[in-house]
Amino acid sequence: MIERKPLRFGRHLVTDHWSARRAFPPTVMKRIEAAIAGGELKHGGQLRFVVESALPMGQVIRGETPRERALEVFSRLRIWDTEENCGVLIYLLLADRDVEIIADRGIHRKVGDEAWQAICRGMEAAFREKRFSEGAIDGIDAINALLAHHFPRGAAGPNELPDEPVVL
Numbered sequence: 001m002i003e004r005k006p007l008r009f010g011r012h013l014v015t016d017h018w019s020a021r022r023a024f025p026p027t028v029m030k031r032i033e034a035a036i037a038g039g040e041l042k043h044g045g046q047l048r049f050v051v052e053s054a055l056p057m058g059q060v061i062r063g064e065t066p067r068e069r070a071l072e073v074f075s076r077l078r079i080w081d082t083e084e085n086c087g088v089l090i091y092l093l094l095a096d097r098d099v100e101i102i103a104d105r106g107i108h109r110k111v112g113d114e115a116w117q118a119i120c121r122g123m124e125a126a127f128r129e130k131r132f133s134e135g136a137i138d139g140i141d142a143i144n145a146l147l148a149h150h151f152p153r154g155a156a157g158p159n160e161l162p163d164e165p166v167v168l
Contacts, residue, residue, distance in 0.1 A: 039144030
């Protein structure tokens with residue numbers, strides 16, 4: 001949910017790259033990468049985790065939503081470009097404490113909005129309590145479970161997208 005412009009503007013102004021690094025230090029990033037890699041052994045999906053500390057001020061002033069930015073990141077990182085249309089993005093906009101999950105059409109068709117929203121709300125609750133590691137890993141585990149249920153891994157296929165989390 002987007003709050004009033006002055007409050008949001010202020011949060012985006014003070015949340016910098018180091019805020020993301022404090023919330024997600026290298027040890028946490030390695031745990032996230034391992035959770036993604038481990039989950040992809042059990043399902044046919046390709047998962048990416050992206051943290052962005054804040055939006056550029058022009059985007060905040062224009063009122064760009066976290067969802068709109070997540071769609072842009074999904075495209076920019078070419079998460080849609082998998083053989084089986086099986087890419088999933090977990091996008092965290094730290095200044096807004098907003099999590100968005102964007103799933104490729106092949107996956108979204110089976111999973112649906114309700115399941116994604118439940119995972120987002122759980123992660124956001126953990127992040128509000130500054131439990132960044134637990135929130136991220138719990139969300140990834142929940143997505144991995146959904147994907148393993150709907151898209152169990154058949155034969156070993158290529159890892160089409162990097163497992164390493166990204167900080168923009």
